[in-house]
Every structure is written in C-alpha cells, then in structure tokens.
Amino acid sequence: MSGGLISIEEALARLFALCPVLAAETVDLRAAADRVLAAPVVARLTQPPFAASAMDGYAIRERDHRAGAVLTVVGESAAGRGFGGAVTDGNAVRIFTGAPVPEGAERVVLQEDVTREGARITLGNRLESGANIRPAGQDFRAGDRIEAPRRLRAADLGLIAAMNQPQVQVTRRPVVALIATGDELVMPGEVPGPDQIVASNSFALAAMAEAEGAEVRLLPIARDSEESLRSLLTLAADADLIVTIGGASVGDHDLVGKVAGDMGLERAFWKIAMRPGKPLMAGRIAGSVLLGLPGNPVSSIVCGHLFMLPMLRAMQGLPQGPAPRATARLAEDLPANGPREHYMRATLDRTAAMPVIRPFDRQDSALLSILTRADALLVRPAGDGPVAAGTEVGYVPI
Numbered sequence: 001m002s003g004g005l006i007s008i009e010e011a012l013a014r015l016f017a018l019c020p021v022l023a024a025e026t027v028d029l030r031a032a033a034d035r036v037l038a039a040p041v042v043a044r045l046t047q048p049p050f051a052a053s054a055m056d057g058y059a060i061r062e063r064d065h066r067a068g069a070v071l072t073v074v075g076e077s078a079a080g081r082g083f084g085g086a087v088t089d090g091n092a093v094r095i096f097t098g099a100p101v102p103e104g105a106e107r108v109v110l111q112e113d114v115t116r117e118g119a120r121i122t123l124g125n126r127l128e129s130g131a132n133i134r135p136a137g138q139d140f141r142a143g144d145r146i147e148a149p150r151r152l153r154a155a156d157l158g159l160i161a162a163m164n165q166p167q168v169q170v171t172r173r174p175v176v177a178l179i180a181t182g183d184e185l186v187m188p189g190e191v192p193g194p195d196q197i198v199a200s201n202s203f204a205l206a207a208m209a210e211a212e213g214a215e216v217r218l219l220p221i222a223r224d225s226e227e228s229l230r231s232l233l234t235l236a237a238d239a240d241l242i243v244t245i246g247g248a249s250v251g252d253h254d255l256v257g258k259v260a261g262d263m264g265l266e267r268a269f270w271k272i273a274m275r276p277g278k279p280l281m282a283g284r285i286a287g288s289v290l291l292g293l294p295g296n297p298v299s300s301i302v303c304g305h306l307f308m309l310p311m312l313r314a315m316q317g318l319p320q321g322p323a324p325r326a327t328a329r330l331a332e333d334l335p336a337n338g339p340r341e342h343y344m345r346a347t348l349d350r351t352a353a354m355p356v357i358r359p360f361d362r363q364d365s366a367l368l369s370i371l372t373r374a375d376a377l378l379v380r381p382a383g384d385g386p387v388a389a390g391t392e393v394g395y396v397p398i
C-alpha cells in the first residue's frame, strides 16, 4: 500500500474476482487455432493403428538379419495397401514408409543396405541396428486425452485431427468494447483541430486484445460530456469487458468514474501504486466488467499488458496469473524508486546467457516512440533502494 493506493497484486486479485470464465462453444478444427480448449479432447483411435514401417526397404525376420543373407521378395506392403500374407524365414516383403509391417516381420532393412536382382535381395555388410518399425499406439492410443484449458497451437490442431476429432469445445471469445474518451481526440486520417490530437491508444489495445483471443468493438470516441459517455457505455452494455481510455484521473473533465458510477458501477478499486497507470479503475457494471485505463498512451498500453491481457486469459479459462516475468541483469546503476511500482520501458541485449536490460533515459508516459523501441518493462518494486549495474532484476517481456 502507498497513500491509500492498492498494490498491483491486490488490483489483479480484485480483477480476477470480477472475471467469470465464459461459456464454451463447439467449433470446427479449422476455426480453433489460438482458441482456448474448454473440455478435454479424447482420441477416438490409436496412432499408428498398426505397426508401421519407418523407412522404405524390406520387411524381414530377425534371424535373417545378417550380412550376406539372400532372401526372396514375396510381396509388397505400401502405405494404404498392406501385404495380406506373412513373412516367413528366408523371405522378405518390399515395404514403404508408413505401410503396415506384415505378420512375421520383425525389422525393416533400408533399401540402401540391400542389393536386389529380380525377386532376390542380398543384405549388405553394414546393416544398421534399428528395427525401423513404429509400434502400434507409439504416438497415442484411443482414450488418450489432451487436457483443458490449453491455448491451441498449430501442433495441437494436428494432434486433434489425428485423434479423429473434427470439432473441439473452446471458450467463447470475450467481447471487448473499447471506448476512447476526450474532446481532444480525432480518428487517424482526420484533420485534427488546433487543440486536438489523434486517438492512438485504442488501436494498440485492440490489437493486443485480439491477439489474446478477444473479439473487439472499437466504439466511437466519447466526448468529455456525461451524455456522450453515458450513450457510449450504453452502446457497450453487451460486451464482456468494457475498456475505457482516458478520463480516469482527477481533472474536471475526467468523467468516466462519475458517469459509470451513476449507471450503477460497483467499483472494485480506483488508483493503484503503479507507474505508469496510477488512475486505473475497475468494477462491474450491469453484466460487464469495466476496466478504466489512464489516457496517457504508454500508461494505457502498459496497463493493457499488466491487467487487460491477464483478465482476457482468465475469462477464457486459462489460469489466473500476472503478466509473465523473466530475469535480466541491469546494464547501469539506477537510483532509488518512489512509492509506486515502476514499469520502466527498456531494451534487452540477449547476447549473454542472462539478458542485460537497459532502461531508456526518457520515461514520460506519453512517449509512444520510446515504447515501440522497448522490448521489456523493467520492474522496480515500490520503495526499492538504489540498484547497481549487474544486479538481477525482474522484467515483463512486451
């Protein structure tokens, strides 16, 4: 705690308490990439379903596996079309990768290790020791499961397809309504008036939320009036998560808290011991969760990493937890930190075994150009003393 401000940990705990896990839906495998699995996938068959050859060559008996052995080729086993009979002593079956290993065969010799004349093969002098047979069920067996929750990656989709499941249960995508607020804002491409700037934060936050699996609605800019904010919050009412940007602080035109309060916001907190991001607010409003981000571009994006993304993960059923952290070695001495946990924009040099982290000199929370050059947020704990170059410090990769 610092001057009544709650810690980031406490803020996250209160946010997770607001976030229900959304319902599951069934989707075709082709639409399942990057979605979060909501129920286990159970294999409907065994893979491979039969002992299969790992190489192109000849299936033979173990006792015939010796240099110089002369064997008779009695048939062929191809992928999709096996050999009906059995391999007996002194015989071989021509076989290809993925084809069923015929009954009686105990290994596959590579065709490179064999000379063939007509129906006769002679095994060479340098036979390798591997059997080159993939046993049935080597990859998975009917009934094996992929456990939920899990963000589905490309390889997962391959495995689910191989398990013969054409559809999966995934958590519904969280619907996020993004509302930029402020009389000073115009949309990119418009011509700003003399006292205006271009709204930028919503574009960054929309991309971040979409990359985390959300369906994002970018609402029109809310003006600094109660009516405008009220009508946009009403428009957003069916979203799972309403994210407002700006108007969160204490200025006369910072109206998000007031208007949301009048509309029934049950506030979970307002203001946290964090830099940037102090005026962050959150609560429940009707059926939605409201996350009120500060307007400064870097503040809103940093808060997006630290709060919005963990909330979206939790809503999709992934474990509740803070933004992942890693450790690096500090490149330079740093002075003592103030009473708020500081997330300093920094670059990582990954040439050493442990990366070396260097914060930018300029840390103003309006500097998007610095944020785009940063690949890490160096974490300075609240009230931390001076730290010397070479010290191990925590960071959040961005």
Ligand SMILES: Nc1nc2c(c(=O)[nH]1)N[C@H]1C(S)=C(S)[C@@H](COP(=O)(O)OP(=O)(O)OC[C@H]3O[C@@H](n4cnc5c(N)ncnc54)[C@H](O)[C@@H]3O)O[C@H]1N2
Pocket: 180, 181, 182, 184, 185, 197, 198, 199, 200, 201, 202, 245, 246, 247, 248, 249, 250, 251, 254, 276, 277, 278, 279, 293, 294, 295, 296, 297, 299, 365
């Ligand atoms: N007297 C105090 N003043 C301020 C305090 C404080 O505690 N006491 N806190 C400061 C902190 S920390 C922050 S962060 C800012 C955040 O204030 P708001 O959330 O009310 O944000 P705004 O005032 O609306 O905007 C701040 C800044 O960001 C620009 N902005 C807003 N929205 C966007 C957008 N969508 N795209 C691009 N830029 C945006 C806006 O024009 C302002 O320049 O308050 C401090 N003040």
Ligand code: MOO
Pocket: 274, 275, 276, 277, 278, 279, 294, 296, 299, 365
């Ligand atoms: O979020 Mo504010 O950036 O702490 O200046």
